[in-house]
Amino acid sequence: MAAQSLRFSLSLISPTPTTKQTQASLISPKPYFRISKPIKYSPIRSELSAPATKPLVSNGAVVLKPSANDLELGPVIEIDRVVESDLKENGFRGTRKTKIVCTIGPATCEIEDIEALAVGGMNVARLNMCHGTHEWHRSVIEKIRRLNEEKGFGVSIMMDTQGSEIHMGDLGGASAAKVEHGDVWTFTVRSYESELPERTVSVNYDGFAEDVYIGDELIVDGGMARFEVIQKIGPDVKCLCTDPGLLLPRANLTFWRDGRLVQERNAMLPTISAKDWLDIDFGISEGVDFIAVSFVKSSEVINHLKKYLAANPNDSGTYVISKIENVDSLKNLDTIIEASDGVMVARGDLGAQIPLEQVPSVQKKIVEMCRELNKPVIVASQLLESMIEYPIPTRAEVADVTEVIKQQADALMLSGESAMGMYPFKALSVLRSISLRIEKWWREENCHRPRKLPTATFTSPNIVTNELCTAAASMANKLGADALFVYTKSGYMASLLSQCRPDCPIFAFTPSVSARRRMNLQWGLVPFCLNFPEDDDSTLKKTFAFLKARGMIKPGDKIISVSDKLQSIQVVNVPRE
Ligand SMILES: Nc1ncnc2c1ncn2[C@@H]1O[C@H](COP(=O)(O)OP(=O)(O)O)[C@@H](O)[C@H]1O
Ligand SMILES: C=C(OP(=O)(O)O)C(=O)O
Ligand SMILES: [K+]
Ligand SMILES: [Mg+2]
Known part of the structure; x- marks a missing residue:
């Protein structure tokens, strides 16, 4: 077992001011009124965000060909271009923590629409298999991949099954x-x-x-x-x-x-119908990152699907998301959540199966359980329903989204608003603006209060990792760190940091392209693809040099770095050299 040391490089701490940029302009009350379809993105033509040359790897995701400068620095890093520009513009604290899932439909299936959604902050694109043919979905997936590869976005893909609900024909x-x-x-x-x-x-x-x-x-x-x-x-x-x-x-x-x-x-009726199995095979062959299972009733079906995925040589660790929308699922919440890699509070159908006035408390309970059990949770449906037709949301919708963000759910989801509404980009912009404003308010409101940290019990050896992450997140809050860094193979350690909901963003470096994509659904994680070598110290130095060269961090920024391999916490100020 690796040495369990807490290595505090305290000598490096200096009272340098942290990056503080005003958020006022960014989250002015009406930024979305001005945005019209498609947002033209001013290209940052760094070799990182827009490779002129062919990517080194092209298995659905990309590690960009390093420039001469990168080769000197060692690691090759893949970063989401939108996050990169967000960080540069708004500083660490200004980055959005709540993730956004957008359903792609007829209103948003052209490449320029998907690009506008990616620029607007879509972290995950959802494909609802209730609608459209495999051909239609494949063409959307191809467009997302192309944008990711050619334009440096980091959008993940979620496939959502139809399930055995009773529904009308077309x-x-x-x-x-x-x-x-x-x-x-x-x-x-x-x-x-x-x-x-x-x-x-x-x-x-x-x-x-x-x-x-x-x-x-x-x-x-x-x-x-x-x-x-x-x-x-x-x-x-x-x-x-x-x-x-x-x-x-x-x-x-x-x-x-x-x-x-x-x-x-x-x-x-089976939770996964014959059609769903065919769709799941399609999803695996297309390499989707998440499969959301509709109308889950118990954990058995999730365990079955996970075994099916594990037995498939083409699967690269697809996450299984349980949709809670069936009355039976409410009796088995804990076992369903345990068995799943994530959960969706699917309020649309849930509200048709239980009295409407119970939906908010059920939502709150599921969000809390997911946090406790360290599973990402999406709150979905009717967040901005009126924006299917109107360019501004109702006050009640803004209050609902605010509540979800205050509950610190991992992700918000747009359905009809982005799939077939008149204002998909404005709806996305509204979610982004509310997230930024409420997250900032929440941080300021809670900065002097003791935080509730996860209490779930872990078995050895996870207990050490768990304690390390809890301590690192608590230190980050107390010391006012600018960012947490975590070097993680599977993303597990990053998820533990996210579970603590720290004030600063969590930069998660992983060598795995698929782990990076899956981290797109977790609160506060800024995923990077990085082939880090064995030696942790040099990795940190190289990461600093790389991010500094990109203008993403600057000398004096306070970083708390955690490593699973060395089981260590380091507190480091970004050095000048
Ligand atoms: N792939 C698609 N093709 C055509 N229409 C779609 C597609 N995805 C979504 N839609 C439209 O957007 C609406 C809202 O999407 P969603 O909430 O995901 O579906 P549903 O209403 O079936 O639960 C759907 O009712 C449908 O009209
Ligand atoms: C997200 C949901 O599922 P779907 O849109 O597939 O019905 C829901 O019912 O809220
Ligand atoms: K569905
Ligand atoms: Mg549903």
């Missing part, structure tokens, strides 16, 4: 259908080759006509429209509209009896 090509109070519609399990008859929708679940009873309430998309079942004729179920609204293609359906969600044979 409305025979119509983009929506209006239903009026008193209308009678037919919900049928028949499949229509040609046009659908008037006021008819198909349902994807064969047992639908058997499962529903006369008098049941049928709720579309968690309440976008409501019907009462009035008649059953073989495969056709006649329903009377009781709440008018809009039917959207493939909208989700739930049915309720005596005020309770009905779980008949539909509860036996």
Whole structure:
């Protein structure tokens, strides 16, 4: 076992002022009002952000060809160009800690749209397999990879399965259908080759006509429209509209009896359907970084999928994210979270399965459990729903996003806002602005209070690593460090630092391209790809030299560096030389 020393290079600490830049201009109240599609990014043509030459490695991600200068410095570093410019402009404290996931859809699938999202701060692009063909998704993935390779972005990819929910068909090509109070519609399990008859929708679940009873309430998309079942004729179920609204293609359906969600044979549907397995194979072959599993009910399916991934020679450690959106999942939260690599609070469907007023407390509980168990957590759905149609959010939406950031969730997610809304880039900009402002407020508000640090118990040898990270994060806060550095192979040690939610950003250096991509979902991590040699001291020096040459750090900045290998904490001021 490696020596367990705490090596404090205290002689190097000097009271040099830290980087302090005002955030006022960055997070003025209305920066997003001015942003219109696509944001043109002023290119930083360093050899790092825009390689003129072919990349050295091109397995989906890239290690840029070193310049003569880099070769002298030793390591070759891959940095997200947007983070790099953020750091230069706003200083360490000004970098955003809360990550952003954007769903890509018809409104954002062109390369210039994806580029505008990347520039606007998208950390992870989500592909919802409920919609689109493999061909469509492959072309989006190719565009993201191309932008990452050619323009130096670091966007990761998340595939989200359809799952076995009950949903309507695609409305025979119509983009929506209006239903009026008193209308009678037919919900049928028949499949229509040609046009659908008037006021008819198909349902994807064969047992639908058997499962529903006369008098049941049928709720579309968690309440976008409501019907009462009035008649059953073989495969056709006649329903009377009781709440008018809009039917959207493939909208989700739930049915309720005596005020309770009905779980008949539909509860036996597999979490991962045959279609989902094919989509998962597609995701593995495309090398996606995360697979989000819809309608998870228990940990078994997650363990099964993780085994399936591990047995696949093409898998490079894809993270499995459990979506909590099913009423059964709430009974098994702890085992589901333990088994998963991350969690999504999928409030859309969750709100259709439990009373709406319970959603905020369930969200809070899941976010807290994930923090305790050190799993990244995404809060998703309807964050800025009104921005699908309008260029500014409602005050209530701003308050909701603020609450998520105060809960210190790892990531926020846009769904319809970025997939098919009118203002995807403005919506992203709103999330970014709120994150920056609330994170700053939170730091200032809490700087004198003792922080709650993780209490999860770890078994040896993790306990040493855990204690090191907790101590390093606490020191970083007390000493007002500018950044934490962590040299990590798998990303685990970086995740422990992130779990402590320190005031400063965590620069996580990893030799693994896939680990770097996965760190994109974790609070406060600034991932870098770096082939660090064995000797830790020289690695730190070389990292400093490299980052200084890029203008990302400057002499006097206080860095706290942690290394798993040496099991050490170093406090270092960036030297002049
Ligand atoms: N790949 C896609 N192709 C076409 N439309 C999409 C795609 N992804 C998302 N959308 C559209 O954006 C809407 C919001 O996305 P999302 O919330 O992910 O899906 P859903 O509404 O099915 O839960 C979808 O209802 C759909 O209209
Ligand atoms: C994120 C969710 O899942 P999907 O958009 O796939 O329905 C949700 O239900 O909130
Ligand atoms: K989905
Ligand atoms: Mg859902």
